[in-house]
Amino acid sequence: MPMLGLGTWQNDEADACANSVETALEMGYRHVDTAQAYGNEDAVGDGIAAADVPREDIFLATKVWNSNLAAEDVHSTTEGSLDDLGVDAVDLLYVHWPAGAYDPEATLGALDELYDQGKIHNVGVSNFEPHHVEEAMEILDAPLFANQVEMHPFLPQEELREHAAEHDYELVAYSPLARGAVFDSDVLTDIADDHDASAAQVSLTWLNEKGVTAIPKATGRDHIADNWASLDLELDDAEIDRIDDIDHRDRKVDPDFGPDAWD
DSSP states (O other): OOSBOEEOTTOOSHHHHHHHHHHHHHHTOOEEEOOGGGTOHHHHHHHHHHSSSOGGGOEEEEEEOGGGOSHHHHHHHHHHHHHHHTOSOBSEEEEOOSOTTOOHHHHHHHHHHHHHTTSBSOEEEESOOHHHHHHHHHHOSSOEEEEEEEOBTTBOOHHHHHHHHHHTOEEEEESTTGGGGGGGOHHHHHHHHHTTOOHHHHHHHHHHHTTOEEOOBOOSHHHHHHHHGGGGOOOOHHHHHHHHTOOOOOOSOOOTTSOGGGO
16 A cells, blocks of 8 residues: 555546546546545546556545445445446455444444455555454454554554554544644644755655655645655654654544544
8 A cells, every 4th residue: 555645535527627637647646535425436437447557556445434334335335336337346344433323343344345356456444543453353344454543743542553554554634734733833833844845745755754645635737746755754763753743633523423532
């Protein structure tokens, strides 16, 4: 799984979404993230089809929404996702939240079946706390590949990072720019100025240094390119420590159906 991907949340205008996916892939991105709930899987598929990049070179991920987590719905809606995306299989399918119709045995059993059928190449979860992850690992026959969670310098997810390292699964960070709040941080902007970079690049590089894959949303070419440039940025240990020492905490995504541990 490439360590930097293109997020597509709230990129729901069809032409703009397809263009951003095509632009990112032509620029060098090889990881695209979407979800049933985003309402843009068909546009993402159009962007992939338009790009001059072989499908086998693209790591494509989507997520099953909360209301579709009964076993039969996992199967039927995943088939719909594959049709909309214009692919035979996705590289990673996530359970979007441990909420709604989520039943560990039934939901994860359906993902195992899709994995065995070759329609998904990896099984993932999203917004899971450590105890959810451990339960999923006990139930799944397929390896648990990733947990996608909100993560950025204001929500560093130390416990989950330690848990992922201990149990050997990947962490994927959504909202890695804290919905733009990174641009208001004196620490991040000061470090960015020292490197003639952007605060977004600093946040993404910090995540990379933590071994976390980031999937920042970007629509315009300039923002897509700015995020891509984070791959060339290097931060020294002192700069990483400065970011680690930020004591401001700010969770941006906290729906009523989120895990109780978030309260």
